Amino acid sequence: MKNKTFIDQVDVLVRSGKGGDGAATFRREALVAFGGPDGGDGGRGGDVVLRASTHVNSLLSLYYDPKLFAEPGVPGSGARCYGRRGKDLVVDVPCGTLVTDCATGMVIADITTPGQTVVVAKGGAGGFGNVHFKSSVNQAPTEHTLGGEAEERRLHLELKTIADAGLLGFPNAGKSSLLTRLSSATPKIASYPFTTLNPIVGTIEYADFAQIRMADVPGIIEGASRGVGLGLAFLKHLERARVLVYVIDMAGTDNRRPWEDYATLAKEIADYNADLAARPALVLANKMDKAAGRRNLKRFVKETGVTPIALSCEPTLKDLREYADLKDYAGPVGLDAFKDALRKIVNPKPRAHQHLETPPPPLHEMPDTTGDEIPAEALKFATFLKLDPPKKKSHPSRGNIH
DSSP: OOOOOOOEEEEEEOOOOOOOOOOOOOOTTTTBBBOOOOOOOOOOOOOOOOOOOTTTTOOOOHHHOEEOOOOOOOOOOTTOOOOOOOOOOEEETTTTEEEEEEETTTTTEEEEETOOOOEEEEEOOOOOGGGGGGOOOOOOOOOOOOOOOEEEEEEEEOOOOOSSSSEEETTTHHHHHHHHSSSOOOOOOOOOSSOOOOOOEEEOOOOOOOOOEEEEEOOOTTGGGSSSTHHHHHHHHGTOSSEEEEEEEOOOGGGGOOHHHHHHHHHHHHHOHHHHHSSSSEEEEEESHHHHHHHHHHHHHHHHHHOOOOOOOOOTTHHHHTTTTTOOSOOBSSSSHHOOOHHHHHHOOOOOTOSSSSSSOGGSOOOOTOOOOHHHHTTTGGGOOEEEEEOOOOTTTTOOOO
């Protein structure tokens, strides 16, 4: 059986820690006839906590270990010793994990922000020792309380990839090659369909350090919105995308018609989720370095009424407009044109000054300190100006022999 490498939904059993029981003990000490109650409280049970992490991109670990049990609290003991609190079980999950109660179908949490924590099973309270029950009329109480019961529930965890832009297209349309050219992601690239089997997220970084996350999902085929193939499993990873990027193989590989591919993709998205289809979209005419792509581009514009961004993912191609003879093409051309169009829609914030409350003033407004003298008081402490020659080191076994 082939080992799984990516899991985007899993059922887990979570159980918090039971609270420790309170103790019913009495002080026993020499020369103390009636020591009185000294039973300590039990410790509180541990919680089961889910935490969003950017270092995890799959629910694979929970697939192989679906039981999440927190540590129980330690019971109290004599001499008013309180039991130790049970340790919380903190489990890292990918950002974009949707948590649902299997019994009720109610959504418990949508974990989207890095570092976000959600308590899915709360530990039981610690029991009270008999020291809490003493009074003037009951000086030797034997009453104590048991620790609170553990909370147990079965949860369904579903991962929906978080990205600003989602790439969609038919198999072998060049989505993975595009992601590789624009980011540091390294998806598998080959000339056969369904090379990409799992969602892969890459980050596009601009000159001012603004970033856009772009997700590459496996190729979509006709009927995906009805569950044909693994369509539903793939399409759900586009639900959080703010921009849809249609990648069209304009060269018509395997005798495909690009205009029909675009119409099919748009229909599948609309059938799957009307709100998703209404989001901003960009259309890319990929593989424009091929002669068939240049022939099909004009008909694509005529058939669909859409002017796509013409581009090629070939790393050796410098000027596509010159190479592909697109001087008369009215639409945008090249990877840089796509990055600019994507940025206008997503509008990411530059990261250069995110740590500053106010950006620094322009250079021409900054005061000119050229030629200013250092105050005499400050020179007293400027010991770094004294350039004394280094002292000669003596051999440790010979003493100060020079």
